Amino acid sequence: MTTRLRETLDATSVYLPVEARIRSLRRLTKLETLFTIELPAGVSLHHDPGQFLEVSVFGVGEAPISISSSPSRSNGTFELCVRRVGEVTSALHTLHAGDAIGVRGPFGHGFPIHQFRGKDLLLAPGGLGLAPLRSLIQQVLDERRHFGRVTMLYGARHPSELLFTEELEDWAKRGDLEVHLTVDRPDEGWTGNVGVITTLFPKVQVHPRNTVAVTVGPPVMYRFVLIELLAKGIPEGDIWLSLERRMKCGVGKCGHCQMDHIFTCQDGPVFSYDSIKPLPEAL
Amino acid sequence: MATVETRQDVHIDLHYLTRIEGHGHLRIDTRRGDIERCELNVVEAPRFLEAMLVGRPHAQAPHLASRICGICSVSHTTASVRAVEKALGIEVSPQTEDLRKLAFYGEILDSHILHAYLLVAPDFFGQPSAIALAGEQPEVVTRALRMKRLAGDLCAVLAGRHTHPISIAVGGFRHLPTTATVAGLLDRLVEARADVAATLDLFRDLSFPPLNRETEVLALRRDDEYAFIDGDIACSDGGRWPVDRYAGVVEEHVVSHSTAKHSRHARNPYMVGALARFKINHDRLHPKAKGAAAALGLTPEASNPYLITAAQIVELVHCLEEAITLCQRLVDRGLRRESLVMPSHRSGEGVGVVEAPRGMLVHHYQIENAIVGRANCIIPTNQNLANLEADMRQLVPQILPLGTDEVTRRLEMLVRAYDPCISCATHVLDIDYA
Amino acid sequence: MGGHKASRPRVAFFDFASCEGCQLTVVDSLQRYPDLLEAVEIVQFREAMSERGEDYQVAFVEGSCTRPSDEARLLAVRKQAKYVVALGACAHIGGVNAGCHGKDPDELRRRVYGPAGDSIETGEARPIGSVIDVDAVIPGCPIDRDEFIRGVRCLLQGRLPRLPDTPVCYECKLRENECLIRHGQVCLGPITRAGCGALCPTYGTGCEACRGLVPDANQASLRTIFAEHGLATEASEAALELFLRRELAVQEV
Amino acid sequence: MNVRILGKQRIFEWVEGLQGSWRVVGPQASNGGWGFGEIRSADEIALDYPTTILPPKKALLPTRQVLFNYCEGRPEICRDAVPTVLLGVHTCDLHALTLLDRAYGGDPPDPLYRAQRAETVVVGLECLRPCTDQAFCKSMGTIAPPEGVDLHLTDLGEAYVVEVGTEQGRALLEDSISLPTAAEDDLRRLDRVMGEKWARFPNRLDFDVSQLPALMLSSRSSEVWTELAARCLGCGACTLVCPTCTCFDVRDEMDLSLESGSRVRVWDSCQIASFAVVAGGHNFRADRAGRLRHRFLRKGRYQKKAFGLPGCVGCGRCATACLARITPIETYNALYRRMGEARPTATEVVA
């Protein structure tokens, strides 16, 4: 019997991190590292793809990080893909296998996978957006038969910034996942598409009535990707996004992530487009 | 340190004088035992604070004046408010006078502890710094820091902080501590008697290097108390003048090699500071401080500048006792909120004089329509520099046989004994001819 | 859990045109934080010690740059140090040295010193950031010792201290002070970077802006507020010049 | 109804009675004004205070609060709830507490707030005249106390009427002092005092408060925000003094050995430029106009939607605190006047 991480938090203090250990880490790019994390004995994660954890380095602080692996592959550990941008994320990059970090969560609402079943999936991550989306992709691949056509359009600024390149190759080889890649600035060896992610959209055909689109990326990307998705006729309620906001608590108290009456950390970070469209501050 | 030795002569060119406030440059050259050159140059960047005071609203003057020096900023602030108050006919309340004195004692305590323990003491223990000393004699440094903290808190409670005090203003105080806070301080001051006694024991056992040179000394003199704020200018030769006549008494002029303005009284070098105050005002010391002087073997006839440190210890005892008395009085009477006393006129001329830790400090302003029109400041270290050089000239031939290293060490200790504050001195200028 | 503890960093202190109050505050900080001496190795601190090492990693620089010879010294410090930290207002924004009505240094020198002063090397007082790159700032005149210690702690953790981006009014409200502007005193709290705990207003005195402008400072609005409170006077102009002369000139450009 | 009479000469006695087992937090003179603080000596209590700079919420949500300490990398929960009597809370602030209870309640509740709240007994104090010329509680519907206040005091001149609202309040009173039940005459006087009260409070909103959320929605793209932003100093004073503001920042503090420290939360303000900055430097509210609008919409609309209560209780503190003279009443009224002019929201980015 294991207790869920969230339950241990609720029993003590939702602000008190649980000590987890870095099992291993793998450098993905210059800025991103993939951490494999192990919870203490008797504690399990039980998350949905799209949910996030508050990750602590004591003495430095805490940052919301999406869980990058799927529940279907948990096996006692889970993965976090972290980009080094500021204090906490840089501190995480100084740690080694065996070091401890603090975790709280999982928080928020992830992707409603059950609603996606039986549908075609159009996945459009940009940059670091692949980190949370990977959790969904793994889950979908592990239950592949429940889904229709699955297409992924993934863009990064430079080939060296593409995440999970080995997995991308594997996915492309599977045959049941259509992968299109693009970069803004190619290097010598790049033979693929060049341009922002929206330049990939003309390459794919979708059945708008039966397609769910999921897009995760930096704030500036959304407005352009949305234009493409809507142009393809995908209903607003079938377009899903994950929003980034400053978050200090993860549980709807600190106010940083509030847009309108919505607390992104609790009501999101995953939203359907129709639910956030009336919120002018959302996008 | 670039030092060359030829036979028994010394050539000292010490660019990096440490454990003093500000940058100094010491140059000594002897030839066949005679001094060819003996200079203490000021290498600190010029900061024209005097000139900057000009054109400022008088209420801002004390805050700017404070920035002349971080270690004696209560002194500069107090001299500045006194200059403005005298210029504009402001009489402050007795409570204000008490509070100012208390803050002043805080500064004297802080500065003397810093100097005696953290800058001078390492020399006596053969250590390069208080940090090194902390490794050898942790209890000595811990005691120093404990006392210094109390002194700093004394200033902070009254004025917000020690360096650049906040609430000391023309006409009074802009903020008052609660009586309970003062009572808390009082308890700590009383406790600090043990530390001051231990300090006395420590310094009583040290032997100060010998040097005797009769010199004139100047200090403020009051008949009612050991003067720190206001009074007359008194001279060891017996003269006594009202402070307004400071200019005639202290004649400032430029010495070509060093551009910190050296001062000459009657064209002879003179000394200001703790030893000068002690020599002039010893009769006004608190009995316990008199006892301390006796214990240290310090007499009003003292003519050894190394004994400045001993005089500081005596003042430490005096200021602690006076601070206790003052705090007790404030606690007994309770503190009253008072509004600042407003000036009765908008123009005038005033001289504010205080005894900063390093000696007599003058701020002299002409105020026109609430704006400072002219400002002149006389800084203790500038007054001492000529005397310090005279001491060195006498000392060097006597200790020449000891060799360059020892000569250098003794000279450094001598410079340090004066506790020169070159930040203050360079409110005017800088020269580094090297 | 937590950042790895590196070996004790070697730290040096340097001073330029200043009152040395910030260095003194560093010494004072030992009163409350004696463990500072265990956390770092001070290899150079002329004001407090005779030992002198040149192999420092962190340089705390106090004072403003006024002379050509200062520039050479600053460049040497920059070359050696991994981190250069501006210590106090003089180094950060030029301090009161830079606030002197924009007076010509030559004229100032003559005024103080007469013709004999002509041989003295002077120049305009500038923040050290105008000569070398500065990694971090401990602002204030003088610095706040708690902030200094926090800064050291950040450096120990291998990161740079960040300054608060709230204005002094923010901390003033947290301390529940009555607003001085409403009581007819000039206060620059609304445009000044916080971090001092609104020390001056708490001690009944208008903020002098020694910590420099807060990002996005609304100077125009503050001037209007001064006018509405009858404070658009020589006193408020002098206050704005004391520490902010350089920064406001830049803001206007 | 359980109503008692507390003669004013017995206030000190009561406070002293409470001090035995409770921390008593109430209004007292401070810094030339009034502030809520721990009453250490009974005669410090100043129940006739007009208003305070910071609201009484600081007794439940300190400006700086340790979330947990850690030692050698191990976090340890820090339980610091203190049994507290929060004494002399005006009606607007009582409403604000109700909102706080909801904002910090929910799922999951804020553990620290909840712990302190559970240990706190609130004694309200009826306002018989506007506390400042900025107060507009009558317009916001907060002039009468909300349900469920433990004890509530009304000033009858020489005595307070004490209304017992909860079991907790009754127990507190019984443990600390024994008071006579109010007589018929006292109740009549209470009615009269309350009857006279209403007329003293002006109605300052040009419309009914029930329209406020809709007004705020339609005013999103109003030019009022840019006009106010030109004056706004971005100082955050308005939010710090607000009894209903709840935002906080979280920081780690460590000692110099880098071995132990604590994680603390401190009050934060949405008026500060970096409040909504995310990695990569993107700022979701980059200009003062956007930040001001967020604040007013939160007060006038969002909190009502999120928690069912208006986010503004009309205490007027922010109006007093704002040097730039940006006040809720004038802002709401200006938006109302211009409602006709307001254009449709220009914020539908994707169309």
Ligand SMILES: Cc1cc2nc3c(=O)[nH]c(=O)nc-3n(C[C@H](O)[C@H](O)[C@H](O)COP(=O)(O)OP(=O)(O)OC[C@H]3O[C@@H](n4cnc5c(N)ncnc54)[C@H](O)[C@@H]3O)c2cc1C
């Ligand atoms: C739901 C969610 C999921 C996320 N998932 C991931 C993920 O899987 N992987 C990942 O790498 N990231 C993820 N992020 C982003 C991640 O949370 C941030 O990168 C992280 O919080 C940054 O924290 P930090 O302490 O490293 O940076 P900070 O030091 O907080 O700095 C972050 C950025 O904000 C700016 N900034 C911070 N404070 C200030 C200030 N006071 N003034 C001005 N600018 C300031 C900095 O310039 C910097 O650009 C996610 C975010 C959210 C909300």
Ligand code: SF4
């Ligand atoms: S006193 Fe100064 S810092 Fe305080 S609120 Fe008023 S303007 Fe702001």
Ligand code: SF4
């Ligand atoms: S108090 Fe006034 S000036 Fe300050 S942030 Fe609020 S609205 Fe702007």
Ligand code: SF4
């Ligand atoms: S918005 Fe202003 S008036 Fe309303 S509750 Fe907050 S501080 Fe009081």
